[in-house]
Amino acid sequence: MLQTKVNRSWENAKQDTAQRMEAASRFIGNGKQVKHEDTVALLEAVIRPYDIVNIEGNNQKQADFLAECLNKVDRGKIHDLHMVQSAVPLKAHLDLFENGIAKKLDFAFGGPQAGRVAEFIRDGKLELGAIHTYLELFGRYFLDLTPKVSLICAYKADRKGNLYTGFNTEDTPTIVEATKFRQGIVIAQVNEIVDELPRVDIPADWIDAVIESPRPFFLEPLFTRDPALVTDTQILLGMMCLKGIYGPYGVKRLNHGIGFLSTAIELMLPTYGEELGLKGKICTHMILNPHPTMIPAIESGWVETIHCFGGELGMDEYVASRPDIFFTGPDGTLRSNRAFAQTAGHYALDMFIGGTLQIDKYGNSSTATANRVAGFGGAPNMGCDAKGRRHVTESWLKCGQELPNREAIQGDMPRGRRLVVQGVETFGEGRAPVFVDKLDAWKLAENANLDLPPVMIYGDDLTHIVTEEGIAYLSRCPDLESRMAAIRGVAGYTEIGLQAKPEETKRLREAGIIMTPEDLGIDRSRANRSLLAAKNMQDLVTWSGGLYNPPARFRNW
Amino acid sequence: MALNQLNFSIENASPTVALGEAFHLGVVGSGDLEMIIESKEQGGAVSFQILSPVTGFDDLWKRVADAFVRESGLGNAHIEINDNNATPAVVMLRLRQALAEATAR
Numbered sequence: 001m002l003q004t005k006v007n008r009s010w011e012n013a014k015q016d017t018a019q020r021m022e023a024a025s026r027f028i029g030n031g032k033q034v035k036h037e038d039t040v041a042l043l044e045a046v047i048r049p050y051d052i053v054n055i056e057g058n059n060q061k062q063a064d065f066l067a068e069c070l071n072k073v074d075r076g077k078i079h080d081l082h083m084v085q086s087a088v089p090l091k092a093h094l095d096l097f098e099n100g101i102a103k104k105l106d107f108a109f110g111g112p113q114a115g116r117v118a119e120f121i122r123d124g125k126l127e128l129g130a131i132h133t134y135l136e137l138f139g140r141y142f143l144d145l146t147p148k149v150s151l152i153c154a155y156k157a158d159r160k161g162n163l164y165t166g167f168n169t170e171d172t173p174t175i176v177e178a179t180k181f182r183q184g185i186v187i188a189q190v191n192e193i194v195d196e197l198p199r200v201d202i203p204a205d206w207i208d209a210v211i212e213s214p215r216p217f218f219l220e221p222l223f224t225r226d227p228a229l230v231t232d233t234q235i236l237l238g239m240m241c242l243k244g245i246y247g248p249y250g251v252k253r254l255n256h257g258i259g260f261l262s263t264a265i266e267l268m269l270p271t272y273g274e275e276l277g278l279k280g281k282i283c284t285h286m287i288l289n290p291h292p293t294m295i296p297a298i299e300s301g302w303v304e305t306i307h308c309f310g311g312e313l314g315m316d317e318y319v320a321s322r323p324d325i326f327f328t329g330p331d332g333t334l335r336s337n338r339a340f341a342q343t344a345g346h347y348a349l350d351m352f353i354g355g356t357l358q359i360d361k362y363g364n365s366s367t368a369t370a371n372r373v374a375g376f377g378g379a380p381n382m383g384c385d386a387k388g389r390r391h392v393t394e395s396w397l398k399c400g401q402e403l404p405n406r407e408a409i410q411g412d413m414p415r416g417r418r419l420v421v422q423g424v425e426t427f428g429e430g431r432a433p434v435f436v437d438k439l440d441a442w443k444l445a446e447n448a449n450l451d452l453p454p455v456m457i458y459g460d461d462l463t464h465i466v467t468e469e470g471i472a473y474l475s476r477c478p479d480l481e482s483r484m485a486a487i488r489g490v491a492g493y494t495e496i497g498l499q500a501k502p503e504e505t506k507r508l509r510e511a512g513i514i515m516t517p518e519d520l521g522i523d524r525s526r527a528n529r530s531l532l533a534a535k536n537m538q539d540l541v542t543w544s545g546g547l548y549n550p551p552a553r554f555r556n557w
Numbered sequence: 558m559a560l561n562q563l564n565f566s567i568e569n570a571s572p573t574v575a576l577g578e579a580f581h582l583g584v585v586g587s588g589d590l591e592m593i594i595e596s597k598e599q600g601g602a603v604s605f606q607i608l609s610p611v612t613g614f615d616d617l618w619k620r621v622a623d624a625f626v627r628e629s630g631l632g633n634a635h636i637e638i639n640d641n642n643a644t645p646a647v648v649m650l651r652l653r654q655a656l657a658e659a660t661a662r
Contacts, residue, residue, distance in 0.1 A: 231589070233646045427644040431614055468646035493620040493645050524650065525657055 013183040020046045020185060021208060032161035033193065034209045039069040042209060046185050047073070047149050050080050053102075054147035054175050057087045058338065059109065059377060060220055060310040061168040063153035065189045065213040067092035070151065075100050082106070084145045086134055086171055086338075087377070088113050090218070097126045106145055107375060108132045114372035121373065121448045131375045131454055135342045138171075141178035150179040150186050153217050156197055157190040161204035164197040167311035167319070167334045168219065172202060174339045180206040189213040198331035221313040221551045223289040225263040228536040228556075236517065236527035237423050237466050238264035241353065242273055244471045244520045245464055246282045249395040249419060253285040255345055255382050257354025261423040261466075262291075265353075269297040270533040287344045287382075290315035290326070290334070292550065295543045296533035298325055307344060308336040309378070314554075318547035338378075345382040350395040351419035352382040356456060357428060360439050361484055361496050363459030363474060365422055370443035376456045383457040385418045392416060399463060405478040417475065420457060423466040426492030434467075435491035459483070465490055469497070470516040477513060489514045563607040563615055567623050572601050572632020580659035582651060589643035594655045597635040609640035621645045625652045 009015070021028075024045035027038040034042050043066075047053060055070065056063040071092055081102040088094060089111035096102035097120050106129035110117050120126035132140070141147065152172055154163040165172045179186050187209045188202075238261060245251065246265075256262035269283060284304045288294065290312040297303055307327050311319075311334060319326045319334045329335050345352070356365040368374060389396075393416075400416035403409070424434045441453035463475040465487060472486040489505040491497030508514040517524055534540045537550050538557045579595035597604065603626050607618055625631075629652075636652070643651070 231647070232650055233644070236650070425644050425646045427617075427646065430642070431611070431617065431644060468649070493617060493624070498620070524653060527650070 017183050017185055020048070024209070028209055031157075031159040031193070032204070032207060032210045034211045036065070036211050036214050039066070039211055040072045042187070043070055044073050044077055046187070047078050047081070049078060050082065051148045052082045052084055052145060054150040054179065055083065055085050055093065056150070056152040056171060056175060057085045057089060057093055058170040058310060059087055060222060061153050061170060062090055062218045063151050063189050064090055064092065064218045065211070065215070066151035066153075066187065070101065071095050071099055073101060079103070082129070084137065084141065084147055086137060087111055088117065089220075094120065103127055104129055106130055106132065106137065106140070108134050108137050109377040110372065110374040114374035117373040118371050118444065118448045128373070128448070128450070131373065133342075133376065133381045134338055134378045135346060135381050138174050138339050141174065146182045146184065147175065147179045148184050150175050150184065152176060152186060152188045154188050154190045154202065155192075157188065157193050157210045158197045159193065159195065161207045161210050162197055162200045163188055163190065163202040163207060164199060165201040165335075166198065167316050167336065169201055169335045170310045170338050173337060176202050176206050187211070189217065191216040198333060199329045201335065219313055221554070223258055223291050223312045224314070224551065224554055225258075225260060225291070225293055226537055226554060226556070227263065227267055227293060227532055227534045227539065230260055230264050230267065230529065230532060232527050232529070233425055233468055234260050234264040235268070235529065235531055236468060236522075236524060237261050237425070238268050239272055239522050239527060239531070240466050240471055240517060240520060241265055241421070241423060242268065242278065243276060243522060244515055245351075245419065245421060245466070246273075247276055247278050249351070249398055251282050251351045251395045251419060253349050253393065254283065254351040254353065255287045255349055256291070257352070257379070259355035259423070261355055262353065263293045264532070266291060266293040266297055267532040267534055269302050270300040271531050273302070274300070287341050287349060289336075290319050292540050292548055293534070295540050295548060298322065299543050300533075307341050308334060309338045309341040310336045313551045314549040317549060318544045321547050342378045342381055345378055347386050347389050348391070349382060349418065350393050351421060352379075353421040353423060354379060354383065355424055356422055357432075357434065358436050358439050359422060359424065359434055359465065359487070360436055360459070361487060362480065363462045363465070363483060363487055364439060364455050365457045365462065366439045366441040366453070366455050368439070368441040368444045368454045370440045370447060373444065373448050373454070375454070379456050383420050384461040385420070389416070389418075395419060399475050402473070402475045403478070404476065417463065419463050419475070420461050421464040421466060422457065422462060426467050426469065426494050426497060433494040433496075435487070435494040435496040437496065467492060470514050470519070473513050473515070476511070482508070482513065486513050560608045560610060561612045563609065563618060564605065565619055565622070566599070566602045566604045567626040569601045569603060569626055569630075569632040573630030574656070574660060575632065576634050576659050578659075580655055582655045582658065589641055589647045590651060591639040592651055592655050593637040594659050595635050596633060598633050601632040603631055603634045603636065605636050605638065607638045607640060611642060617645060621648050625649060629653075629656055631656060
């Protein structure tokens, strides 16, 4: 019998880390503390060329001080790093590639730096591994993209090196677990070092160094929408969503995207939703950041639970005061967790509703433009039908039963289906048509040498499109041709919409595949701001009993 | 900011809706558009005068105006729109609202 037992050490990673930590030991004091002036030297001691490195760059909180310090290392010593991180929203994240310190990038979301990502790919400064969803990338941290060194971010450390990540825990537990349990090195920047933490989110023995940052980490209020900016058209779309989708399907478990349509719907739950008799029948369980515009619905008793991907500036005190609704710790404050929220988002939601920049004639939608490699964060996980799902809810089952020719395609096996809804005006910013023949994602794929056009939601996962013209119930379309006809029928005066044939649209309305506001019994003249439970930021503060504390730039009264 | 003016008429051989007094809707400075709609005897046609900060959407304006005249049956009217980058959805909504208000008087 052939036996090929390898002769090797099984502790290479551990020994490698020990050597690096030995080189760094002169910078590390009691409680793993490192002076912020020594950060660059610390990074030069623990990072080697070609390492896989994570800088905690989340949707919201940013290890910004560590990102800036990494840009200051000697590129003769450290180069060709392979960066793996959720998001690259900071200038410093891309400066690493300009400065020749990093070479390869695997990520999920580009944000404001998306233009530079595309440019650097074209110029050969950046080698793109892949664009992921958050969950995909987290999965790969535990598979083939495990960081050797992770630079993370927390609110507080204690004098032993335990961390409090609190309200904005977000990605930290995922990054630290992947790194530390493969013998990697974890370095944390914290806003302050204190004697006692409110609670321990990350234990000290998973942390190698703690730096009190010269300034608090950057945090962006990404999910705050001023009710004063909600338009009548968004209110009309919101009325259609509530009466034509939320109500009839009984959608209880869902996520809202960050657009103003979500804002309109959230603010109409206590008014129009109440009038439709939907309280307790919809929106009881949500996967959602702490949207300030949910306050009126929460205060009116609509919601049972909300689990959060991340936090939201100014919402901490309100959230801490509603522990029946939000997931708060023994200390009383929220612990967000992107990995768990996205898991629920992928598997357990009945519906995802969001917006997009473009929808093509087949129903594929993307926010990609020709010159920006932006990625889609978590939207593709929530905006798809998760084939691994097995538990049944009413709306999931109902949506799955709507396909008229399901027996011809699936045989006799009953199936459910996630509702995936795109709500858009037919023309967006600057009157750019939302409905297009071909997505700009194709041009981006060409410009940035991508293997595939980046699509946020594939047409065959999309079940409903809502525009000012009506709702297209794509879940009721037996084939691609009728799906395309339904899309044309709600595409308004765009080139795609002009190809709609009036007789065909009439047939689709009779078949319940297209419903106009009139078909739904919605009076368009009621689509105005009087339906909003809060009309401005101050109303939200009032609803919250003074617990919501909006960021300065939203304090407009 | 230079404004571009667009003038056109949509014929309506058999109007079913006529206007009473002139009606004004919206404020261009703080909103998406301002609209003045008034009665004007011109053989059934509805004339439009559009002032907009953006160009390149002449066909789109005509499509929306045409759809509105066909849908409403309005005739013998003049509509002035001072646009502030309104989308077609908003233009149509405001036209419907203006007509509903104007005919209710």
